[in-house]
Amino acid sequence: MExxxxxxxxxxxxxxxxxEKELSALEDLRSLRIARGLDEPWGAADATEHGLFERRRRYYAELSNAWLSTLCTFPTEILLELFYAMQDVxxxxxxxxxxxxxxxxxVCRYWRQLAISTPxxxxxxxxxxxxSKRFPVDRLEVYLNRSKDRPFDIWLDFSNTFPGRLYPEMILRPLFPHSERWRTFHILSDDNTLFGDLHEELRKLNTPNLEVLGLCPEVSGHHSWGTGVRVxxxxxxVFIQSPSLKYARLDVGSFYELRPPLTSVVELRIENRFDDSLRDVMLTAEFIDSIFRLPNLEALSIFKMDLDIPDEALPIxxxxxxxxxLQHFRCNWDRANNLGSYFLLHVAAPCLESYAITDLYLGTENQQFPFxxxxxxxxxxxxxxxxxxxxASVDAGSVDHLxxxxxxxxxxxxxxxxxxANSPPNERQFPLYLAAHGVEVGAWPDLEKITFNADYLSWRDALEPLVKGFPKLNHLFVPKQAFDSVRxxxxERLLRAIELVALEDTDPLIPLYWCPCGEWLDSPSEAI
Incomplete structure (x- = not known):
């Protein structure tokens, strides 16, 4: 025995x-493996003393992980569940x-064999x-082979890579023969030449199982699209043969040459990802109406897109x-053409559960948009x-509009x-304005919860009128500074007891979910 x-x-x-007895057991196991032809005897010493030690240490470490670890005594099904959990985390x-x-x-040979054989x-x-410093074409080939015939999810971000767009084709072309397996194809870029000469191939692709699609070849301000587009x-x-498509994400660049079918889409994001981009795409009222009419649409986000909605052409x-x-709608406020106002005036959404506007401005000079x-x-x-x-920017002059x-x-x-950010002091009085004016007209009689995510100096004065005016109000979420200011x-003087909760920085403001992917695919400016 060796x-x-x-x-x-x-x-x-x-x-x-x-x-010592554990190492002896491993040596006995090694001898048994040699006898069965699973291992070979050590060859003549052909390395330094340190190299010899490292080689033997790695060998016994793998053998120990495979045969002495408690995890390795688990049934295969449990081990695989642990592997999936590791991926999720x-x-x-x-x-x-x-x-x-x-x-x-x-980790060890057993884990390696099990993992490699699990598509x-x-x-x-x-x-x-x-x-990543290089395009992992070899790694992609490995994933395609090991996943066998399983549905395949592709998340690619070519933003902030070096100039020259022949290189992404090195990843895209090996994927095309597997298009029938695609379940997710989500790709971001900051260069409008991302797909190069691949548009015809994208049009012909057969993607019967595709559910999630992101086509975002947006360009930042230092690029030029050329002639603008009025949609x-x-x-x-592209992706014409995609009957299972449920989620689509588009940006300004998508409107030039990358238009997937939207009839089956349940969640749709049309968003400008760059504040300084050349917004040469103009969305007309006809196009906006067609989006609202999509038969399966449940969640819609239209963000920082230029709109062409002439008031005179749209009588209320x-x-x-x-x-x-439609259940969830999000848009931003645009002082030139306001989609938020257009939605409230011209759309009926019997299933709508949430309505969100970012960058809302309700100044007196911006009252031409009725609600x-x-x-x-x-x-x-x-x-x-x-x-x-x-x-939002709101003050006393905004109350009637609100x-x-x-x-x-x-x-x-x-x-x-x-x-x-950096709201002036008069805007911090908004809770008091809401308490004094909103209550008077009996607005929102079923209001149960208010979240004010700002430090309002007048919060103590607004608390009692709010509780009195909204009879069903039972939860108030406020910043910690405002929470601490309420003695x-x-x-004790409140008409009834309510739950006052201090907001933490990590608390989400609204229960909306806009992205089915990891946060690394979204820029910070997109977060709600």
Whole structure:
């Protein structure tokens, strides 16, 4: 029976934290493996003393992990569940250069064999051009082979990579023969030449299982698109054979040559990703109407896009457009053409649950955008419960305008307001304005929860009128500074007890979910 020299044995045992009898058991196991032809005897010493030690230490470490570890006595099904959990946890932290499945294959031979033979561990491929120094074509081939016939998810971010766009084709072309397996194809770039000459191939692709699609070849301000585009209709020209498509994400660049079919889409994001980009795409009222009419649409975000919605062409007497299944709508406020106002005036959404506007501005010089047709207008949003104004600028002059909006949304239960950064002192008085004016007209009688994510100096003065005016109000979420400013005697004077909660920095403001992917694929400016 082959034994290691005692000095080497002691050094290996100490390095691996093994007892002498455990190392002896491993040596016995090695002898058995040699007898069965699974291992070979050590050859003549052909390395330095340190090299010899490292080689033997690695061998016994793998053998120990495979046969002495408690994990390795678990049934295969349990081990695989642990592997999947490791993948999920690793992806929650964003893009990582060494994926969990690769780490697993380096633990021991048994784990490696099990992982390599499990296709579901290899059917998600990620690439981040900012984090990776080279295009991992070889790694992609490995993932395609090991995933066998399983549905395949592709997340590619070519932003912040070096100039020249022949290189992405090195990744894209090997993927095309596997298009029938694609479940996710999500690609970001900051260069409009991303797809080069591949548009015809994208049009012909057969992608029957594709559910998630992101086509975002946006350019920043230092690039030029050339001739602008006025979008009045949507004619699909890529991914035409995608009957299962449920989620689509587009940006300005998508409107030039990358238009997927949207009929089956459930969640749609049309968003400008760069504040300084050349916004040469103009969305017309006809196009906006066609989006609201999509038969399966449940969540819609239209963000920082230029709109062409002439007031004179859109009388508020025309019938409302019915967005039959729309549940969540988000847009930004644009002082030139306001989609938020257009939506409230011209759309009926019987299933709408949440309505969010970012960068809302309600100054007196911006009152040309009405929010309601008339007091007798039938409730167009009977299911609406959450209204969020994010990064808003509001003051005393905005109250009447806001009340017009409130009367359009009759059954709101949760109101969220976060003010713009560095808001002037007069805007911090908004809770008091809301208490004094909103209550007077009986707006939002079913309001149960208010979230004010800003430090308001007048919070103590507004608390009592708010509780008195909104009879169903039972939760107030405020910043910690405002929370600490409310003395116990103020709470004791309230008409009824309510729950006052201090907001932490990490608390989400609204229960909306806009992205089915890791945060590494979104820029910070996109976060709600």
């Amino acid at each position: 034994r290691e020299p005692r000095p080497l044995r002691e050094k290996i045992a100490e390095s691996l934290g093994l007892k 690793s992806r929650e932290t964003g893009y990582i250069t060494t994926p969990a499945e690769v780490t697993i294959t380096h 579901d561990l290899w059917n998600v491929f990620q690439y981040d051009g900012e984090e 009045a209709a949507w004619t699909p020209n 007497t025309r019938p409302r457009i019915e967005a039959k299944r 309601s047709r008339s007091e007798t207008d039938e409730d167009p949003f009977p299911s609406l419960q959450t209204v969020a104004f994010l990064g 009340l017009g909006m409130m009367t359009t949304m009759k059954k709101v239960k949760h109101f969220v307001l976060s003010t713009a 116990p005697e103020v709470r």
